Amino acid sequence: MSGESLYPRLEPLLAQVQKPIQYVGGELNAQVKAWDDVAVHWALMYPDAYEVGLPNQGLMILYEVLNERPDALAERTYAVWPDLAALMRANGVGQFTVDAHRPVRDFDVLGVSFATELGYTNLLEALDLAGIPLHAADRDETHPVVVAGGHAAFNPEPIADFVDCAVLGDGEQAVGDVTDVVAAWKQQGRPGGREELLARLARVDGVYVPRFYAVSYGPGGAIAAVTRTRPDVPARVGKRTVMDLDEWPYPKTPLVPLAESVHERMSVEIFRGCTRGCRFCQAGMITRPVRERTITGIGSMVDQGLRATGYEEVGLLSLSSADHSEIGQVAKELADRYAGTNTGLSLPSTRVDAFNVTLANELSRNGRRSGLTFAPEGGSERIRRVINKTVSKEDLVATVTTAYANGWQQVKLYFMCGLPTETDEDVLEIAELAVEVIRAGREASGRKDIRCTVSIGGFVPKPHTPFQWAAQASAETIDHRLRVLRQAINADRRIGRSIGLRYHDGKPGVIEGLLSRGDRRVGRVIERVWREGGRFDGWSEHFSFERWTAAAAEELAPLGVDLDWFTTRERTQDEVLPWDHLDSGLDKEWLWDDWQDALSEEEVADCRWTPCYDCGVCPTNGTEIQIGPTGRSLLPLTVVGR
């Protein structure tokens, strides 16, 4: 029987693995619907460990949206750790959902959300454990349709052989359209088999079906052309954009796991999109335009979510939360509402700006002021102009000093290294900055125990950004710059002992770069790595750089390209990029001009306040910026815990 629980066979295996609770489901607010009551069954996967995947907002939103439909059900599945995977293979137990422990193989659709490309090997592992053929071409009409979503879906070419389709952009409405197509096709008796189903899906807005597009390559290794193989699919696939976030107050009842997860708090998305124009930031480019949730919409989501979960902390999420047009009022009124209830409020994503300290003070009015995070991203003023995240050194030091003076003991500063045009000097300025921050901070706060943590990672150029043409810095360059930075920070121990340095070596970034800007030829590398045991590539204890480089060398050599060709090579303006037929709404010429502006260290303004349609998103997609202020305020209500 289809959809039958694997739990009786799974249970004896769980007694033999680490953290078995992550596989049993039963989370607060989880839903299990009867299999036979619905037409379309969705398995939603986050291709990483449960503790990372469970808090993912995207998956939680789609889970609720789909389960609200009377004709559909959605269950969740996560990457299985190698200890359980080995037992499952030995005992013939397939990849299962955590909700009702149903075999993933039995579902109509397997939707996989890729926040990062390093989840690709986990996709292959899940397909194999599920008993679904790895290659889309080998599947028949009884297999689930494998759909990729999330930011990495804006260039799904490296996994084009393994997925049946990719959904570009916001998923809330797209999953409904896909459900309608699958339901109709099943109800009609599956006419035309899998090919017909995929052809119908290819006509849904935002759905890209790689098999209907042929890629040819030129003599230099670059793509010659991408052409559709059917006249009834779009030449370019556009993205989906949800307008009016107040109409989509999801998740309404966030999942609360029994197991510990990476985010022990509830999140409310206060706006989507960002037009700050940071040139390295893929999220800021592909999620345009800015769409705010109103203050009252935020207030009711916070209230409803806390009642439904019992969480003690609420994070106000977005790409740059302090930019919400009514954030000051939101912070004050929420802090008023939850005063005396042991409920914490936080703004996880902050730019370097004195206003952010004021906000953080408001949110932590009577709580511990442990750590505050800022993201200058670039070490020198020059490099910050290149990346279009302009803040002067004086303002940066002044902001951080204000934080210390207000009782914050620790400030974390995020940076990237390996940015286009960067030199050792740009990175060394991070050390100068940290030293100055500590000096000024000690003076302003009158304390010696303040700390500054510098967190730094290698920059990976991403598709659909002005840096999509840039040469990625090699692992050696990154490691060299991190080394000189560490030496500079440690030069003066009296100050250096107050500065922490957290960094990742350059190797994983090179592989992420290959997967980010790769084309269909990279699929062979991914498959080879998975066959040789590659899993959980986002985890340093599982990631093997040697396995990736060896596989890349062997699989790419016959095709006349190599790892460097995909990573450290700068692209020219006329090169056909693997994702050119996928439309994020951004005008390619605008991106190129912005890339040229970056090279000449010229800044670009935020279009939120000064109307500008240069990037192309609003006119192309028929969308518009939606921001306040609304002038409304939160109504008093009785809150939990008082």
Place this chain on the structure above:
Amino acid sequence: MARSPEGPPPPPTVQKLRLRYAKRGPLRFASHRDLARALERALRRAQVPMAYSAGFTPHPKISYVGAAPTGAASEAEYLEIGLARRCDPEAVRTALDDSLPPGIDVVECVEAAEGGGSLADRIDATRWRVELPGIEPAELESAVAALLAAAEVTVAKRTKNGLRDVDARAPIASASAGGAAGCAILHVVVRQVTPAVRPDDVVAALAAVADLRPPSPPRAVREAQGRLDDSGTVADPLGPDRAARARCQGEHAAV
């Protein structure tokens, strides 16, 4: 500039409640930390007026006693909570039980009697029921006899500091075999010692003395926890609180 919380200190504890709860079904795989998190969130959802510790990160007043290991089910887990406002114990039990996921079930709630001593002092042993699928009752019976006959049975136990040898025999107060064809059941009373001897360790001891090796993992249920009395019975740790309550009500009735 060291900051300290503004305003008055949090209200004191005015009532202590003691709860017995069960972990059942798939939730036997929850660890103690998982259960603690779930209980704390459920207390918030149920709007139980918890008392909190002072300071910048106030913690609700909860103390846990003798948590069952991950993978073992239990009918007898205990915790004590401090309330800032007096509540009807049964109302708290219902509200909390409704707020918890199925599989974590609050079975009983009584008010702690004044001067009756701590809950931890009333617990020093567990009665376990261990299902051994694939083992015949007769096999288990002779293995249990061999175990009880031994003076000492050393088993290797995984602890935080690596493998460690412990004597699994000494803490066993009593053991017997039961069950039906195809699935023997071990009934065993184990004293709570440090390092703890758990059902897995008892099963390992049976393997050591009688080569009893279950083909699939045993399933353990903690049936009772409490003080082991001279007759070998595990006493109900909430008994004294319940008795004090009844006495108090009796006095009220007499007046």
